[in-house]
Amino acid sequence: DAMVIQNPRYQVTQFGKPVTLSCSQTLNHNVMYWYQQKSSQAPKLLFHYYDKDFNNEADTPDNFQSRRPNTSFCFLDIRSPGLGDAAMYLCATSRDRRQPTYEQYFGPGTRLTVT
Amino acid sequence: AQSVTQLDSHVSVSEGTPVLLRCNYSSSYSPSLFWYVQHPNKGLQLLLKYTSAATLVKGINGFEAEFKKSETSFHLTKPSAHMSDAAEYFCVVSDRRGGATNKLIFGTGTLLAVQP
Numbered sequence: 001d002a003m004v005i006q007n008p009r010y011q012v013t014q015f016g017k018p019v020t021l022s023c024s025q026t027l028n029h030n031v032m033y034w035y036q037q038k039s040s041q042a043p044k045l046l047f048h049y050y051d052k053d054f055n056n057e058a059d060t061p062d063n064f065q066s067r068r069p070n071t072s073f074c075f076l077d078i079r080s081p082g083l084g085d086a087a088m089y090l091c092a093t094s095r096d097r098r099q100p101t102y103e104q105y106f107g108p109g110t111r112l113t114v115t
Numbered sequence: 116a117q118s119v120t121q122l123d124s125h126v127s128v129s130e131g132t133p134v135l136l137r138c139n140y141s142s143s144y145s146p147s148l149f150w151y152v153q154h155p156n157k158g159l160q161l162l163l164k165y166t167s168a169a170t171l172v173k174g175i176n177g178f179e180a181e182f183k184k185s186e187t188s189f190h191l192t193k194p195s196a197h198m199s200d201a202a203e204y205f206c207v208v209s210d211r212r213g214g215a216t217n218k219l220i221f222g223t224g225t226l227l228a229v230q231p
Contacts, residue, residue: 004158042205042221043159090158097217101147101166101209104219106158 003027004107006091012113013081021076021110023091031097032074033104034066035090043090049074050097078112086114117142119206121222129230134193136225138206141187147209148189149219150180154202162204165189176200201229 004025013019023032031050035043047056049068063085065077078085088111092104122137140146147166151159163174170182180191189206206222 006158040224042224045218088156092159094217099217101164102217103149103161103164106151106160108158109156111156 004091004093004105006089006107006110008110009108010111010113012115013078014115015083016080019078019081019112021078021089021091021112023074023076023107024072025091025093025105025107026072027093027095027105028071029093029095029105030071031094032068033092033094034064034074034076035092036085037088037090037109039087046076048097081112081114083114086112088112117144117146117208117210117220119148119208119220119222121204121206121225123225124223125226125228127228127230128196130198131195134191134196134200134227136191136204136206136227138189138191138222139187140189140206140208142208148180148182149207149209150174150178150189150191151205151207152202153205153224159205162191196227196229198229198231201227203227 007022033048034046037043046060063079068074088109090109091107094102094104118141120139145167149164150162152162153159162178163172165172165182173179178193204225208220210218210220
């Protein structure tokens with residue numbers, strides 16, 4: 001089945017220690033998104049890639065970076081995690097970023113704990 | 116600007132009874148609307164979507180929603196709740212920005228509890 005895969009499902013890192021979260025997709029979608037979701041809140045968009053074109057949200061901290069080496073993979077790098085960065089991180093894809101009828105397909109998420 | 120309001124943060128029903136999760140939207144355009152479900156520690160799964168075709172939309176697992184333009188509502192219903200329906204439900208509108216990136220605008224979520 002075509003899908004969005006996130007690894008690892010659970011990640012523990014230390015305060016200030018860089019961490020990378022991984023997302024891959026077999027849907028061959030052009031767009032990949034990263035969301036941060038804190039407990040009992042809606043997902044918050046951090047940034048997205050349209051092909052290789054990176055688009056950052058205005059309020060995403062500089063501490064968060066992303067890479068997309070090819071169509072299938074996208075990475076979220078947190079350069080110096082703080083306690084406030086503990087959250088669920090969701091990767092999503094969609095066929096096109098300009099078509100509002102296209103839904104987004106979400107991965108299972110990575111739960112990040114910062115100690 | 117487009118937005119959605121989920122009128123209930125928590126809903127509790129008994130197994131076998133109907134489910135109603137309420138959502139109102141605000142949009143300057145003909146909106147695209149979605150309902151997503153999230154089980155604990157899982158990603159979001161699309162239940163159904165409205166994209167200006169039929170106003171009554173049928174989704175997975177027996178859920179359906181009706182788009183009512185006059186009431187700016189898109190309520191989610193199911194005739195008979197199952198224990199496995201216990202989850203968080205998000206009403207979502209697609210933010211049309213005329214050629215720029217389409218983004219999802221999420222409601223604050225409704226936590227559905229199903230009592231045996």
